[in-house]
Amino acid sequence: MKRVLFVDDEPMILQGIQHSLRSMRAEWEVEFANGGAEALETMGRAPFDVVISDMRMPGMDGAQLLELVKAKFPRTIRIILSGQSDRENILRSVGPSHQYLSKPCDVDELKQRLIRAFALRDTLDDPCLKEVLSRLKTVPSLPALYLAVTEALRSPQTSLTEIGDLIEQDMGMCAKVLQLVNSAFFGLACPVSSPHQAIAIIGFENLKALVLSVEVFSGFGGQGAPDMSFLWKHSMATACFAKAIAKVQRCPREMMDDAFTAGLLHDIGRLVLASAFADEYEQVLRRAAEPGALLATCEGEAFGCSHNLAGAYLLGLWGLADSVVEAVAWHHEPAHAEPKSFSALIAVHIADHCESQIHPDSGFGENSTIDEPLMVQLGLQTQMASWSNACQEVALRSASHA
Numbered sequence: 001m002k003r004v005l006f007v008d009d010e011p012m013i014l015q016g017i018q019h020s021l022r023s024m025r026a027e028w029e030v031e032f033a034n035g036g037a038e039a040l041e042t043m044g045r046a047p048f049d050v051v052i053s054d055m056r057m058p059g060m061d062g063a064q065l066l067e068l069v070k071a072k073f074p075r076t077i078r079i080i081l082s083g084q085s086d087r088e089n090i091l092r093s094v095g096p097s098h099q100y101l102s103k104p105c106d107v108d109e110l111k112q113r114l115i116r117a118f119a120l121r122d123t124l125d126d127p128c129l130k131e132v133l134s135r136l137k138t139v140p141s142l143p144a145l146y147l148a149v150t151e152a153l154r155s156p157q158t159s160l161t162e163i164g165d166l167i168e169q170d171m172g173m174c175a176k177v178l179q180l181v182n183s184a185f186f187g188l189a190c191p192v193s194s195p196h197q198a199i200a201i202i203g204f205e206n207l208k209a210l211v212l213s214v215e216v217f218s219g220f221g222g223q224g225a226p227d228m229s230f231l232w233k234h235s236m237a238t239a240c241f242a243k244a245i246a247k248v249q250r251c252p253r254e255m256m257d258d259a260f261t262a263g264l265l266h267d268i269g270r271l272v273l274a275s276a277f278a279d280e281y282e283q284v285l286r287r288a289a290e291p292g293a294l295l296a297t298c299e300g301e302a303f304g305c306s307h308n309l310a311g312a313y314l315l316g317l318w319g320l321a322d323s324v325v326e327a328v329a330w331h332h333e334p335a336h337a338e339p340k341s342f343s344a345l346i347a348v349h350i351a352d353h354c355e356s357q358i359h360p361d362s363g364f365g366e367n368s369t370i371d372e373p374l375m376v377q378l379g380l381q382t383q384m385a386s387w388s389n390a391c392q393e394v395a396l397r398s399a400s401h402a
Contacts, residue, residue, distance in 0.1 A: 002118050003029045003046070007039040007053040007065065008081070020107040028114070036060030040068060048076050050117055052101070052110075055082035055093065066096035074131045077117050077317065081105060091209050094176075098134070099319045100183035113319075120316045123329075126304035132276045133314050139172035139268060140275050142232045149173065153208045160204055164196035169236055171268045174261065177202060179318035180210075191321035194257040228274050231267060234355060239263035240398070241351035242344070244390040248383065249342050255323075259347040262327035265320075266348050269311025269328070273303060296332065308332060335374045342380060350384070354391040 008014050014032045021030055031048075033039035035057055043051070051069055055062040066078045080097040093100070099113060124130050141149075149166050152158040167173045174195045181198040182191050192198050199207060242263035246256040274281040284302050288295040296306040303310070312329035327345040330337045334349045349371065356368040375381045 001029050002027065002050070002114075003031070003048045004114065005031050005033060005039060005042060005048045005051045007033045007036065007051065007057070007062070009035050009054065009057045013054070017105070017110075021111075024111065036062075036065040036068075039065060040072070043069065043073055043076070047073065049121060050077040050079065050114060052079040052081055054103070055080055063093040063096060066093065070096050070135060074135045075127065077121070077134065079113070079117075091206060094180060094210060095138075098317045100180075116316065120313055123309055123313050123316075124305055129303055129305065129310065130313075133272065133310065133317070136272065136276070136314065138176050139271060139314075141170045141172040142229070145170045145173070145232075150211055153204075153211055160199055161196070163204075163207065164199045167199060168195045168264075170232065171235055171265055171271060174264055175268060175315060175318065175320070176210075177207070178261070178320050182319050182321065190254075192257075193254070193261040193321050193324055195261070197257075228271060231270060234359070235264050235267055237355045237359070237395070237398070238266060238348065238351045240394050241354050241391040242347040244394045245347045245350055245387045246344070248386050248390050249347075251342070255344060258321060258323045258327075258344040259351075262324045262331075262344045262348045263351050265311065265315060265324065266328050266331045266352060267307060267311065268315065269307030269309070272310055272314060273299065273307055277303070332368065334371055339374070339378065341378060346378070346380070350387050351391065354388055358391065358395050 006014060006017050008017075011034070014034070018030065018032065021028065024030075031042060033042050036053075036059065039051065039053065051066070051073075053062040053065050057065075062080050062082070066080065069076055069078055077099075078097050079099045079101060080093045081101045081103050082093070099117075101110060101113065121130070124133075145166055149163065149170075152163055152166060167177060177195060177198045178192065181201050192201065202210075239260045240263070242259040243256050246259040251259070270281075273284075280302055284295070284298045287293055287298045296308075299306045308329055308331060312325050315328055316325045323344045326337050327343075327348045330345060331348045331352055334345050337345055339345055353368045353370050370384070372381070375384060
């Protein structure tokens with residue numbers, strides 16, 4: 001049975017939540033704490049899968065509590081509950097929180113968030129890997145892009161469009177702004193997958209605070225870290241190819257945004273594993289470079305799962321759109337998701353293959369093949385030549401501008 005702890009200093013709020021979740025008593029064991037100190041004491045007696053804390057509490061506020069939970073109980077999923085007036089405070093909780101819920105809390109929204117969180121916890125079997133991923137404050141960024149964003153935010157002449165152009169090139173920064181903007185805190189009617197749109201919603205000052213004050217972004221590298229510089233180039237190319245493929249299909253703008261973002265983030269799990277387990281992942285890359293070796297197999301032997309599931313777990317934990325999480329999880333094996341038609345998943349699956357064909361010597365170290373039986377099943381096999389041509393055109397334009 002899954003265990004959930006709610007923390008709030010207002011007894012009436014806790015009573016309301018208790019009443020609204022009665023229908024889930026057979027599946028969830030729910031407990032309540034009147035403040036941060038009581039919550040830590042309760043968690044010390046028995047582990048919890050999820051803790052949901054109010055932001056404004058006397059003594060120890062929600063951000064402070066979740067920082068301590070992250071340090072003491074890293075496998076617990078951490079959710080903040082905050083009102084719209086807490087926009088300044090919510091920025092403090094970006095690091096320790098996985099998701100944000102608006103207050104007053106919509107019961108159906110709460111149930112869906114918890115159901116999704118529990119489903120994600122069952123994705124990974126390795127408890128050590130869950131602990132590492134749950135601890136992550138952010139995903140490292142390419143140092144040059146990180147520096148460019150910080151410098152741009154310090155300049156009063158920089159526009160949000162220019163900031164968006166930079167963040168759109170980086171897996172870590174893109175994932176983090178989408179995590180924040182897709183929280184219930186912003187009250188959006190539907191998920192946002194476009195980095196430019198996300199930045200416009202967050203606003204210049206909030207973004208500046210996130211980067212310069214809260215330091216929610218960080219550069220990748222350091223002593224012992226494997227060389228992953230090729231990953232940004234591959235991911236950006238895959239993102240552009242996936243968007244071009246969606247455009248060939250005359251998809252709506254929302255699906256093209258999903259395809260681009262999913263392409264940019266499809267290998268974010270590699271960056272996460274390389275950052276969290278530098279020495280081990282360096283060894284994985286060496287084994288994967290041997291003749292006949294497969295990267296996914298080497299990752300599975302080292303970590304108990306491949307990079308695609310690790311990345312999907314983290315992005316799902318952060319509340320990104322289901323279509324993006326699905327594409328990240330199954331871009332090598334799309335049939336596992338049982339797609340019924342063209343989607344961002346199909347776009348990324350094809351784009352990843354096309355990128356490996358156009359740049360075979362990129363040193364990426366993966367075996368990317370198209371699931372042709374699935375394309376036939378979906379009636380998309382006749383489109384494959386058009387998709388390939390679209391990717392080639394994007395690559396040529398990119399090369400001419402280099």
